[in-house]
Amino acid sequence: MEIEHALSVFGGIELRPTQRQIIEAVLDKHDVLVFMPTGSGKSLTFQLPAIADSTGCTLVISPLLALMDNQIQGLLAKGIYAATINHRTADETRQSIQKSLLKGQGPKLLYISPELACSDGFKTIVDQLVESSFLNRVVVDEAHCALEWGREFRKEYAQLGFFKAKYPDLQMMALTATATADARKKIASSLKLKNPKVFSTSVNRSNTHYEVNYVEDPTERLRSIIRFLKTYKKRIESVYGREKMPYPGCGLIYCRSRATTEQVAEQLRDSGIGAYAYHAKLEASEKERVMNRWLEGDPDYMVVVATIAFGMGVDKPDTRFVIHFDMPQNIEQFSQQTGRAGRDGKACLSILYYSLQGRNMGVRFARTEQEIESLKALALYGETITKCRHLSLASYFEQVPDKPHVWCEFACDICKSQRKVQKSYESWQDSFY
Numbered sequence: 001m002e003i004e005h006a007l008s009v010f011g012g013i014e015l016r017p018t019q020r021q022i023i024e025a026v027l028d029k030h031d032v033l034v035f036m037p038t039g040s041g042k043s044l045t046f047q048l049p050a051i052a053d054s055t056g057c058t059l060v061i062s063p064l065l066a067l068m069d070n071q072i073q074g075l076l077a078k079g080i081y082a083a084t085i086n087h088r089t090a091d092e093t094r095q096s097i098q099k100s101l102l103k104g105q106g107p108k109l110l111y112i113s114p115e116l117a118c119s120d121g122f123k124t125i126v127d128q129l130v131e132s133s134f135l136n137r138v139v140v141d142e143a144h145c146a147l148e149w150g151r152e153f154r155k156e157y158a159q160l161g162f163f164k165a166k167y168p169d170l171q172m173m174a175l176t177a178t179a180t181a182d183a184r185k186k187i188a189s190s191l192k193l194k195n196p197k198v199f200s201t202s203v204n205r206s207n208t209h210y211e212v213n214y215v216e217d218p219t220e221r222l223r224s225i226i227r228f229l230k231t232y233k234k235r236i237e238s239v240y241g242r243e244k245m246p247y248p249g250c251g252l253i254y255c256r257s258r259a260t261t262e263q264v265a266e267q268l269r270d271s272g273i274g275a276y277a278y279h280a281k282l283e284a285s286e287k288e289r290v291m292n293r294w295l296e297g298d299p300d301y302m303v304v305v306a307t308i309a310f311g312m313g314v315d316k317p318d319t320r321f322v323i324h325f326d327m328p329q330n331i332e333q334f335s336q337q338t339g340r341a342g343r344d345g346k347a348c349l350s351i352l353y354y355s356l357q358g359r360n361m362g363v364r365f366a367r368t369e370q371e372i373e374s375l376k377a378l379a380l381y382g383e384t385i386t387k388c389r390h391l392s393l394a395s396y397f398e399q400v401p402d403k404p405h406v407w408c409e410f411a412c413d414i415c416k417s418q419r420k421v422q423k424s425y426e427s428w429q430d431s432f433y
């Protein structure tokens, strides 16, 4: 099937130039390594070739069930046969999927976890699929989970090199938003990719307005957020009306601890702002309710106040802001969480509350040399008050543009008013003495 024909399934969207190049390389049977920022449309680069294949299956290895479900629902809604096998799958369904795969009539995309991929039972299925030429390629999504130093490290991710070790000609594709040169090398080597075509696009998200607020006291931080959200809500409602559904101004606030998410959400509700907490210890039904209402754009769920448990794979394109009430653990986490906003390409806002307490907490939890480096990069991002925030982020990812002003155009607090940032930074510093 032609690219254009396969694309029609996606409702007439136009491929971005890099997406097209990647898809062409995949259809040319190259191993491919993709580094593109969060929300830049990486999924399409493996979904479209899978649809274009006349027979056989693309195996997608993904770290989270929620992430798999999200993609499968989207594909099924477009009439594409996609499925998952995981611990929740009934035996009958599992057997029926396996049988259909071996006849070449199975799902076009089969999503599985790295743990299942590495199990002996599944390896036997892979053997049979390769022998019958029904396995077109293996896609490793969120490939940075293979990096031992990352917070999201999963040991089975680091074992996925077995595919190429046994079947050197089996095509593999790896995708991640983590973009340092070191990460690239390590991912390619861990998966044993053969002369991969590497695609790396700018980490810059020019639709994001970056802002850093230097506030040490958590109570003052909360006051500042409430002030911001009240003004913001008023503005939204004056344009769209009070009860607009879906609500056009949804966002996320990240905190470090579960207790903080609950406290912040409660205080926001008391101030008339629709907000609910989301963390790993909530009942499954509560998590589902909060996630679904937020995704639907319910005004009472305008803000989700979350721990790190809410993040990877959440795709709500019209998320308008991400606020870090507490500092994230490092710059990778900051970049990934901020990447939840503005996935529709429209303007969005990132506000980082920077504090000495947050920085020290990061030091306490950093486990490896690389994590410390990434935390230092976050500190540099927060404490550099003479350089555009977009550029500070880009320097960590070793991407410095020729024409920095084109990247930002006043889309950060420093480019907007360096004097104001300097004043706020200095008064924060003064508060220590």
Ligand SMILES: Nc1ncnc2c1ncn2[C@@H]1O[C@H](COP(=O)(O)OP(=O)(O)OP(=O)(O)O)[C@@H](O)[C@H]1O
Pocket (backbone or CB within 6 Å): 013, 014, 015, 016, 019, 036, 037, 038, 039, 040, 041, 042, 043, 044, 176, 177, 313, 315, 317, 339, 343
């Ligand atoms: N060419 C395109 N034109 C318009 N919208 C697109 C295009 N490609 C992807 N999108 C949309 O952009 C959004 C983000 O895409 P996707 O989830 O693939 O991002 P991603 O790069 O995988 O992000 P993450 O790293 O966070 O998983 C989705 O809503 C998707 O439908």
